[in-house]
Amino acid sequence: MAFSDFHQIQYILFITILLMYLTCLIGNITVIFLVKTETSLHSPMYFFISLFAALEIVFVSVTVPNLLANLITGNKSISFTGCFAQLYAFSALGETECCLLAIMAFDRHLAINSPLHYTIIMNHTFCLLLASLPWIVGFIISFIPTIFTAWLEFCGPNEINHFFCDFAPLQNLACSDPFISNVVTSLAAIVTVVIPFVIIAGFYIQIIVTVISKMNSSESKHKAFSTCSSHLIVSSLFYGTAMIVYIRPKANHYDKFLALTYTVLIPLVNPFVYTLRNRIVKDSLGKSLRCFVRNFHYNFL
Template identity: 60%
Template structure:
C-alpha cells in the first residue's frame, strides 16, 4: 500500500506567477458563470423546463469538477509547496475521474432529452415526467462514482518506491501508473477499458442521437422550425465536442504523454469556464432572462 508524499511538477516550469494568474482567473470565471446559470434557471419561471433543469445540473457538476483540481493547484502555487499525500492524491483522482465519468453520461442524458423532445413533441410532456427527469439527472452520478471505483482501487494497489514526482498538475491514472515499481499492466488495461466504456461508448450513442435529430429536423418544412429545433442542440453539441476530444486523447490510450497535462487543462478548467458563455450567448431565452435581470438590478441601484 502507498504511504508518504508525491511531489507535483509545475505545469509551466518556473513561471509560477503566470500559472497562478491564469488558473485563478479561469476558476473565478468558471464558478461565476456557472453560478449565474444556476441562479437564472432557479429564479426565472420561463426557464423551469426539463432542458434548463439538466443545464443547471450540468453547471453544478462543472463547478465541482473544476474545484477538485484547481484550488489545490492554486494553493500549491501560492505556497510554493507541490507536495500532496498519497491518500490525498488517490482521493483527488477518484473524485476527479468520477465527476468526469458523470459528465460523460450527463451529456448523454441531455442529448437524449433533446432527441425525445424533437422526435416526440406532442407526447414529450407525458413521457418526461418530473420523476423520470430526476432519475435521469441522478443516474449519471451513481454510474460515475461506481464505475470509477475499480480502476482506482487497482491503481492504488500498485507498489511505489520512488521517486514520486508527478509530471502533472493533479493526480491522474497515467502519471501514477508511470511511477509504479510493480507492473502496471492490469491497471493500464482497466483504465483503458473503462475509458472506452465510459467515454467512447457514450460519445457513439450521442453521435447516433444527433444523426437521427438531423434526419428529423431535415424533414421540417419551414426554415423557422428547423432553426428552432437546431438552436436547442447546437450549444450542447459544442460543449460535448470540446469535452470528448481531449478526454479521448488522454484516457483511451493512457501512456502518460508529456502533453497530457496541457490537454487536461482544456477539459478540467478551460472547457468548464467557457461552457456558461456557450449556453448563454447561443441561447435566446437565457440571453433575454440575463438581460432583463441586469436591467432590473440597474434600475434598483438607480432608485
C-alpha cells in the first residue's frame, strides 16, 4: 500500500524520494572513489567507511526502486516469493550494517586506546576478517526470523500497510498465531541491534575516559573526538529508529514513516557526515575536484 492514503502528493513524494536516492548513490560512490584513489585515505578507518558506503548503496536499493515504482505506477503488487526475498535481503543488510558500525567503533577504540599496537593489530588480513564478520552474522541470523515468518499461514488479507515487505506488517497478515515469529524477530533484533549498540556505547565510554584522562593537549583531544564524532552521529541516527521499530514488532501507522528515516534519509546523510566533518576527506575531495577541473579544461577547452 505504501503511501496510498496520500493520493494528492504521490508525485511530490516520487520526485523527493528519487532525488534523495540519487543523491545517496552519488554521495556514497564518491566516498568509495575517494578512499580507493587517494593514498592519504588508505587506512583501516577509511577502508571500513568505504565498505559502509558500499553497504548503504545495496541497502537502499533493496527497497527504494520498488517504492518509486509503487508511487508512479498503478501496479502495487509483489509476488509471495519476491516479498520474502525482499524481506530477507533488507533484514540481512540492516543487521550487517549494525554489526559493521560496531566493528568501526572497535577500530576507533583500538586507535585511541592502543595507538602503538594499532598498525600491528589492524593488518590487512585482520581488516578483511573484521569486514567479512558482519556479513556472515547478518545473513545467518536474519534467515531465522524470515523462515519463521514464511512458515505462517497466509490465507486472508494481502494488503501490506508498508512500502516494503517487513516483519511486523507480514506477521499481522497471518491467519495463524504469529507469537513465536514475533518473539524470534525480537530476539534476532536484540542480538544484531541491541548488542552491537551496547558494544558501541562501551567502546565510546572508554574512548571518552581515555581522551579526558590521558590526553593533555586540547589539540590531541579535538583530533580524537573529531575522528569519532561522525561515526557516533551515524550510529545514533540508525540505531535510534531501528530499535524503535524492531524491538517491539507490532506494526503501527507510523512505522513506515520511521522506516523512511533509516532506509532513505540516513543513507543520504551519511556520506555528508563522513566528508563534511572530516578534514582529510574534505582535502582529498578538493584535490580530486581540482584535478578533474584541470583535466576537463585541458581536454575540452
